[in-house]
Amino acid sequence: xxxxxxxxxxxxxxxxxxxxxxxxxxxxxxxxxxxxxxxxxxxxxxxxxxxxxxxxxxxxxxxxxxxxxxxxxxxxxxxxxxxxxxxxxxxxxxxxxxxxxxxxxxxxxxxxxxxxxxxxxxxxxxxxxxxxxxxxxxxxxxxxxxxxxxxxxxxxxxxxxxxxxxxxxxxxxxxxxxxxxxxxxxxxxxxxxxxxxxxxxxxxxxxxxxxxxxxxxxxxxxxxxxxxxxxxxxxxxxxxxxxxxxxxxxxxxxxxxxxxxxxxxxxxxxxxxxxxxxxxxxxxxxxxxxxxxxxxxxxxxxxxxxxxxxxxxxxxxxxxxxxxxxxxxxxxxxxxxxxxxxxxxxxxxxxxx
Numbered sequence: 001x002x003x004x005x006x007x008x009x010x011x012x013x014x015x016x017x018x019x020x021x022x023x024x025x026x027x028x029x030x031x032x033x034x035x036x037x038x039x040x041x042x043x044x045x046x047x048x049x050x051x052x053x054x055x056x057x058x059x060x061x062x063x064x065x066x067x068x069x070x071x072x073x074x075x076x077x078x079x080x081x082x083x084x085x086x087x088x089x090x091x092x093x094x095x096x097x098x099x100x101x102x103x104x105x106x107x108x109x110x111x112x113x114x115x116x117x118x119x120x121x122x123x124x125x126x127x128x129x130x131x132x133x134x135x136x137x138x139x140x141x142x143x144x145x146x147x148x149x150x151x152x153x154x155x156x157x158x159x160x161x162x163x164x165x166x167x168x169x170x171x172x173x174x175x176x177x178x179x180x181x182x183x184x185x186x187x188x189x190x191x192x193x194x195x196x197x198x199x200x201x202x203x204x205x206x207x208x209x210x211x212x213x214x215x216x217x218x219x220x221x222x223x224x225x226x227x228x229x230x231x232x233x234x235x236x237x238x239x240x241x242x243x244x245x246x247x248x249x250x251x252x253x254x255x256x257x258x259x260x261x262x263x264x265x266x267x268x269x270x271x272x273x274x275x276x277x278x279x280x281x282x283x284x285x286x287x288x289x290x291x292x293x294x295x296x297x298x299x300x301x302x303x304x305x306x307x308x309x310x311x312x313x314x315x316x317x318x319x320x321x322x323x324x325x326x327x328x329x330x331x332x333x334x335x336x337x338x339x340x341x342x343x344x345x346x347x348x349x350x351x352x353x
Contacts, residue, residue, distance in 0.1 A: 029109060030105055030106050030109035030111055030115055030136075031105065032102060032105075032115055032117055032136050033098060033101045033102050033105060034098050035102065035117050035134050035136055035187065036117070036119060036134065037094075037095075037098055038095045038098050038099055038102075038144065038148070038183060038187075039134070039180065039183045039184060039187060041091040041092070041094050041095040041098075042091055042092065042095060042176045042177070042179040042180035042183065043176070043177075043180045044091055045087050045088055045090075045091035045092070045172070045173075045176035046173050046174075046176040046177040046180060048083075048087050049083075049084050049087055049088060049169050049170075049172045049173035049176060050169075050170075050173040052079070052080045052083055052084060052087075052169035052173075053080070053167070053169040053170040053173050055080050055169075056078070056080040056081070056166075056169055056170075057170075059078075059080075060166070070166075072166065080168075080169050081163075081168045081169065083169075084168055084169045084171075084172040084173075085159045085163075087172065087176075088155050088158070088159075088172035088175060088176055089152060089155040089156050089159065091176060092148060092151050092152035092155050092176075092179060093152050095148045095152075095179075095183075096145075096148040096149050096152050099141075099144045099145055099148045099149075100145070102136065102141065102144075103141055103144075103145055106136070106138070106141055111137055111138065113137075113253070114135045114136060114137035114140075114189070114253055115135070115136045115137070116133050116134070116135050116136075116189045116251075116253075117133060117134045117135075117136070118131045118132070118133040118189075119131075119132045119133065119134075120132050122192070122193075123192070128250070129250075130190050130192050130193075130250045131189070131190065132193065133188075133189035133190060133193070134187045134188070134189055135187060135188065135189035135252065135253070136187070139186075139312075139315055139316060140186050140187050143186040143308070143312055144183065144186060144187065146308065147179060147182050147183055147186065148179070148183075151179045151182075151300065154175075154296050154299050154300050155172070155175060157296055157299075158171070158172070158175065158294075158296040161294065161295060161296055162294060162296070165294075167211065170211075171208075171211060171294070174204055174207045174208050174211065175208070175296075175297075175300070177200070177204050177207075178201065178204035178205075178208065178300065180200070181196070181197045181199075181200025181201045181203075181204060182197065182201055182309065183197070184196055184197030184200065185197025185198050185200075185201060185309060185312070186312055188252075189251060189252060189253075190250040190251055190252060191240045191243065191244060191250050191252060191255070192250055194252065195236065195240060198233070198236060198273075198277075198309065199233070201277075201309055202226065202229045202230065202233065202277075205225055205226075205229070205290070205301060206222050206223075206225060206226040207222075208293055208294070208297040208300070208301075209221050209222040209225050209290045209292065209293040209297065209301075210222025210223075210293070211293055211294055211297065212292075212293070212294070215292065217289075217292045218292040218293060220289070220292075221286070221289035221290055221291075221292040221293070222292075222293075224285065224286045224289055225286040225287075225289070225290055227286075228276060228283050228285065228286040229276045229277060229283075229286065231276065231283075232272050232273050232275055232276020232277070232283055233273055233276060234272070234273075235268075235269035235270060235271070235272030235273040235276075236269070236270065236272075236273035238269050239265075239266040239269035239270045239273070242265060242266045242269070243255045243256075243266050246266075252316070256317065256319050256320070263319075263320050263323040263324070264323060264324045264326060264327055266317075266320055267317070267320035267321050267323055267324070267327035268326075268327055268330060270313060270314075270317055270320060270321075271314075271321070271327070271330060271331055271334070273310075273313060274310035274311075274313045274314055275310070275334060276310070277307065277309045277310035277313070278307050278308075278309075278310030278311060279307060280310075280334050280335070280338045281334065281337055281338045281341050281342075284338065284341075284342070287301070287307070314331075
């Protein structure tokens with residue numbers, strides 16, 4: 001599945017950076033439609049569901065202090081456990097609709113270079129500054145469709161699957177936050193913004209895998225996922241500093257023009273980060289144990305967010321991975337060994353989840 005997804009995203013990544021000759025001749029123009037709202041809607045869902053989760057926690061604590069236990073079915077389900085059914089999937093549906101509008105507009109545009117929408121200056125020191133800006137190109141658009149579309153379906157499935165769980169509003173708060181950070185990752189126009197999304201996805205995976213933290217296996221799985229991915233993220237940390245230092249800018253599109261040894265080293269370091277997120281050998285152990293979380297979380301990790309983030313990183317920086325034979329050879333070796341290793345494991349697996 002991810003081999004084919006990687007191939008598709010790799011081709012889209014090339015189109016995002018180079019564009020086509022036909023696009024140049026057509027001269028079509030792409031006008032983004034409310035891209036900031038696509039990111040903000042899941043964040044709004046997180047805030048609203050988070051408030052409901054805090055309200056439920058307060059009521060539950062009051063019931064315990066009174067010597068009892070909060071009964072969610074007494075007098076009908078409270079709003080803390082009914083509103084998330086509307087808020088969680090609702091904000092994702094709106095985000096998907098807006099994304100679809102942008103997707104339709106981009107179909108007739110054929111971009112030669114990314115469209116960057118800048119909102120404000122986030123950080124500034126001397127001659128160096130970082131803008132809060134979103135980047136829209138063919139690669140980010142296809143990922144936005146996957147994240148919002150598949151994410152919405154998983155939210156809908158979660159309504160029925162998790163409806164009897166006491167932590168229902170907290171679950172949807174985490175889920176909305178996960179989608180928010182994934183969108184920041186795929187739409188961020190600068191390394192710092194992409195880094196925020198990358199680390200936010202890792203944080204949310206820890207929270208969701210360990211959602212049933214009362215269970216020892218869930219708590220252990222969450223800790224392993226956090227440690228494995230954080231260790232691999234060291235590659236991203238160093239690569240980002242190398243690329244910013246080489247190009248003198250934090251903008252992703254501009255920094256990719258840097259070449260030489262920096263590209264080779266940065267490509268290998270980015271591969272390490274992608275190996276952690278996509279659970280490639282020898283950093284695959286966390287993903288198998290991640291099944292200790294709720295089933296919709298497992299679906300979200302595999303299809304729309306966590307594992308796909310590594311594939312996205314490869315597609316976004318395909319110039320670095322193709323810069324030298326060393327980098328692409330290591331990529332092929334890791335991918336081949338992981339495919340063989342996971343296939344042989346599947347031959348003797350009993351738990352299909």
